[in-house]
Amino acid sequence: MGGFMRGVVFCFFLSFPSIIHSQTLLSEDFDYPAGESLTSHGWTAYGAAGINPVLVHSPGLEYPGHPGSGVGNAARLSGMDEDVQRTFPMQSDKTVYVSFLVNVQNATTGTVDKHFFHLNTSPQIGRVYARRTSGAIAFGLEHGAEGPVFTDAIYAMNAVYLIVLRYDHVSGAGNDAVRLYVFESGIPPVEPAVSTLGPSRTTGTEPSSLSSVSLRQANSPDNDFIIDGIRVGTSWSEAGLPVELSHFGAATKSGAVELRWRTESEVANYGFEIERRCIGKVENCNKGNEASTHSIVPSFPYSNWGTVGFMQGAGTTSLPREYSFTDKPGEPGRYAYRLKQIDLDGTFTWSREVIADSEIENDGDVVSCYPNPFNGIVMFSLRVMEPGRVTLKVYDVTGKSIATLLDEEKLPGTYRFPWDSGDRTSGVYYSVARFGERIAVRKVVLVR
Ligand SMILES: [Ca+2]
Numbered sequence: 001m002g003g004f005m006r007g008v009v010f011c012f013f014l015s016f017p018s019i020i021h022s023q024t025l026l027s028e029d030f031d032y033p034a035g036e037s038l039t040s041h042g043w044t045a046y047g048a049a050g051i052n053p054v055l056v057h058s059p060g061l062e063y064p065g066h067p068g069s070g071v072g073n074a075a076r077l078s079g080m081d082e083d084v085q086r087t088f089p090m091q092s093d094k095t096v097y098v099s100f101l102v103n104v105q106n107a108t109t110g111t112v113d114k115h116f117f118h119l120n121t122s123p124q125i126g127r128v129y130a131r132r133t134s135g136a137i138a139f140g141l142e143h144g145a146e147g148p149v150f151t152d153a154i155y156a157m158n159a160v161y162l163i164v165l166r167y168d169h170v171s172g173a174g175n176d177a178v179r180l181y182v183f184e185s186g187i188p189p190v191e192p193a194v195s196t197l198g199p200s201r202t203t204g205t206e207p208s209s210l211s212s213v214s215l216r217q218a219n220s221p222d223n224d225f226i227i228d229g230i231r232v233g234t235s236w237s238e239a240g241l242p243v244e245l246s247h248f249g250a251a252t253k254s255g256a257v258e259l260r261w262r263t264e265s266e267v268a269n270y271g272f273e274i275e276r277r278c279i280g281k282v283e284n285c286n287k288g289n290e291a292s293t294h295s296i297v298p299s300f301p302y303s304n305w306g307t308v309g310f311m312q313g314a315g316t317t318s319l320p321r322e323y324s325f326t327d328k329p330g331e332p333g334r335y336a337y338r339l340k341q342i343d344l345d346g347t348f349t350w351s352r353e354v355i356a357d358s359e360i361e362n363d364g365d366v367v368s369c370y371p372n373p374f375n376g377i378v379m380f381s382l383r384v385m386e387p388g389r390v391t392l393k394v395y396d397v398t399g400k401s402i403a404t405l406l407d408e409e410k411l412p413g414t415y416r417f418p419w420d421s422g423d424r425t426s427g428v429y430y431s432v433a434r435f436g437e438r439i440a441v442r443k444v445v446l447v448r
């Protein structure tokens with residue numbers, strides 16, 4: 001029981017990696033059984049339905065850092081005929097980002113009408129091509145039907161690339177634009193200033209909105225593509241390129257809770273609302289002792305989430321940023337906190353929760369226990385402030401109730417209850433006293 005930090009009422013720190021993913025319009029990891037057709041999993045055929053259908057392929061593609069890496073299987077476009085599309089909520093007057101992973105097994109050496117991916121179906125726009133020159137691949141981009149532009153043939157066959165297709169949809173004619181990015185590793189936290197291909201405009205018809213992604217089995221028997229990890233969003237981060245929240249932790253001292261978190265990068269981040277809810281009152285038997293464990297979760301009353309503060313975000317940055325926020329809950333208890341990360345366009349995502357126990361000094365005499373640690377029998381002392389029903393139970397570290405020492409109406413006063421641990425094994429136990437709405441938890445340590 002050594003190693004106390006005297007003078008610190010109670011302190012703990014939680015820290016764990018967490019990633020905030022912005023809301024996406026479509027997220028497709030092909031987590032379906034291998035060999036089944038895509039049309040049985042939310043995709044619709046728009047050309048040559050049922051002829052050489054597009055099938056689920058195993059294994060899925062992996063791309064380190066991509067949120068869909070290694071999740072589920074993939075889709076395979078092999079040969080010609082059936083083309084399939086999947087819809088997403090209709091977007092107009094917006095920039096839409098579509099990202100996906102591709103592994104080119106083989107590709108045609110031709111150029112005309114050989115695209116394998118595009119947006120919408122009538123007209124098809126944002127067409128993505130791959131062309132083989134000897135053993136190397138060139139990717140191509142075509143806005144509408146004006147003819148594609150290609151990269152040099154510098155990409156490998158049978159390698160996984162991250163493709164990001166950007167489409168700027170603007171009301172009015174002749175002003176939409178498409179861009180294509182090709183990455184062989186990593187995911188830039190912000191959109192690069194220069195795209196791999198584009199911006200390209202079309203001389204043909206522009207769509208009135210954007211509403212689907214299409215996998216197309218181009219008119220060449222040589223084409224063989226494995227596609228995976230499709231994301232559609234209205235910002236770089238929503239296309240599978242996340243605002244990364246690397247740490248989020250809480251520490252308490254003298255009744256205040258200090259939250260700390262760090263972002264590795266931010267994209268269009270308006271800021272963070274800090275939300276709190278009370279999940280029960282906690283008092284620690286050994287004030288100043290080591291951090292409490294939190295494995296016990298008796299059925300505490302849970303209150304609703306409320307917003308307790310706001311921290312302005314950095315907007316868009318590729319630099320790490322540290323944030324801290326101090327909250328004073330007002331009364332001792334156990335609280336859960338989470339961050340609501342809000343993008344500039346109003347979309348938001350919640351972080352995972354951290355839990356903090358807030359206590360104030362001189363509040364430890366409602367329940368006391370002696371001796372602690374104990375060997376065999378421990379005496380609990382309860383100070384009842386108001387008349388009412390009082391319960392006192394003992395739990396093991398798994399949260400299982402193992403003894404009820406009191407469950408009756410009590411008048412104000414001080415009461416003592418011994419607990420004989422019997423043949424229980426050495427370790428940590430908790431007493432949970434309930435005074436109406438108020439709950440006091442004590443940790444006791446049995447040492448044999
Ligand atoms: Ca997958």
Ligand SMILES: [Ca+2]
Pocket residue numbers: 169170171172173174175176206
């Ligand atoms: Ca337009």
